[in-house]
Amino acid sequence: MRTLLVLLLLSAPLPALKAADPPKPVKVFILAGQSNMEGKAKVSLAEYQAQQPATRDLFKHWQKDGKWIERDDVWIKFLDRKGKLTIGYGSPQCIGPELEFGTVVGDRFTEPVLLIKTAWGGRSLYRDFRSPSAGLPPDAALNKMLADLKKQKGKENATLDDVKKPFGDSYRAMLSEVSDTLTNPKKHFPDYADQGYEIAGFVWFQGWNDMISADATAEYAANLAHFIRDVRKDLKAPKLPFVVGQMGVEGANPSTNIKKFKDAQAAVMNVPEFRGDVALVKTDAFWDTDAEAVFKKGWRENLDEWNKVGSDYPYHYFGSAKTMCKIGRAFGTAVLELRGETK
Known part of the structure; x- marks a missing residue:
């Protein structure tokens, strides 16, 4: 009887193997703007703060055994630099919003994420990014x-x-960078498996050069609306989730000119066609008052103290690693909310 049972089992047809699900399209996010999107918080400051009790939680998921890790599931291209997301994809030897933006969106999606960063210092929407x-x-x-x-x-x-x-030079350069990256992703990222991609969101963090010009400030609201429409048209993504990082220098109590400029940026939220797919992130909420206090009393005269909190000038948010991390997380959360994909 036992032998007969074994024979029956061996002769039974094998169940059909289920084909593996094809890989999902890569989620692509474009991070564009000027120097604050580049990111000016020095890696040396992040390394110090990653070891301090008051700040280490901001960085603990980026370190293992005291060393910075790379994320296999989040790729980045920032002009001539590319690879797996890790520390140092801001300006040379710096971090920017990309680090924690990549954390937020990378943690949300099971498919790979690609960040395309197109940012250059000293550019205006009035002229360089004019669409x-x-x-x-x-x-x-x-x-x-x-x-x-x-x-x-x-x-x-x-x-x-x-x-x-x-x-429009920077606008065209931005589109060229996106096109070059997406025309042949495998050239830049060997782990790309020909699964296609979806342009999933756009983050715009820019403003200083327009803010210091009365003419550019006066036009900013209109130019930003044109910019959003043209980006969506040129990327063939008519409802592309679009996040605007509002200027946050000087914190919650800015000067008159900065306030006027911030109002011009916020005006985009009043455009009916943008309701539900454009978000404004108020970056003044992340102004580093600790860095500001040391800077104001004299950073050169208090260099040891300064190197624990800041690494650049106020127009670059003091090069605060804490600030860059918090802004990046806010951008990531905002774009997921626009997509209806928050947990």
């Missing part, structure tokens, strides 16, 4: 720029075309 539908500024403004340009040594023969040429 096609914004057109050019009025002729009077262009002629004034030409007159100012001709005052510069060696520029006496400048023409109106010389003035017009830089408009």
Whole structure:
């Protein structure tokens, strides 16, 4: 009887093997802007704060046995640098919002995440990132720029075309960087398995160069609305979740000019077509008052104390590693909320 049972089991057809589910498309997030999106918090400061009881929880998931880890599931390309997300993808030897942004979205998705960072210091939305539908500024403004340009040594023969040429350069460079990365992802990321991708969100963190110009501030609300529409059109993503990082320098009580600029940024939230798919993150909530206190009493005269809290100037949020981490987390949370994917 036992032998018969064994024979029956051996002769029974094997159950069909279930095909493995194909890999899901990579979730792509674009992080764009100027120097604060680059990130100016020095790695040396993050390394110090990662060991301190008051701040180590901000970094503990990025360290193992006292060393910085890489995330296999979150990739990043920042112009000429690319790889698995880890410390140091801000300006050289610095971190920016990408570190904790990548933590938030990487923890949320089971599929790989790709961050494409397109940021350059000293760029304005008024000129450099100006998108096609914004057109050019009025002729009077262009002629004034030409007159100012001709005052510069060696520029006496400048023409109106010389003035017009830089408009939109960074916008085009941003699109080119995104296109180059996504045309052949495997060239940049060997772990890419030809599973396709979804452009899942866009974060815009920029403003200083517009804030210090009355003309640029006056146009900012309109130019930002044009920018959002054009980004969505050019990326073929009409409802792309779009997060705006509102300028936060000087914290909760800024000067009149900064407040005026912040209001111009916030005005995008009043545009009916953007309701539900554009979010504003108030980065002043993450202003580092500890770094501010040391900076104000003289960072050079108190260098040991300064190196524990800051690493740059106020327009770069003091190069505060704490601030960059908190801003990155806020950006990640905001984009997930827009996608309806918060836990």
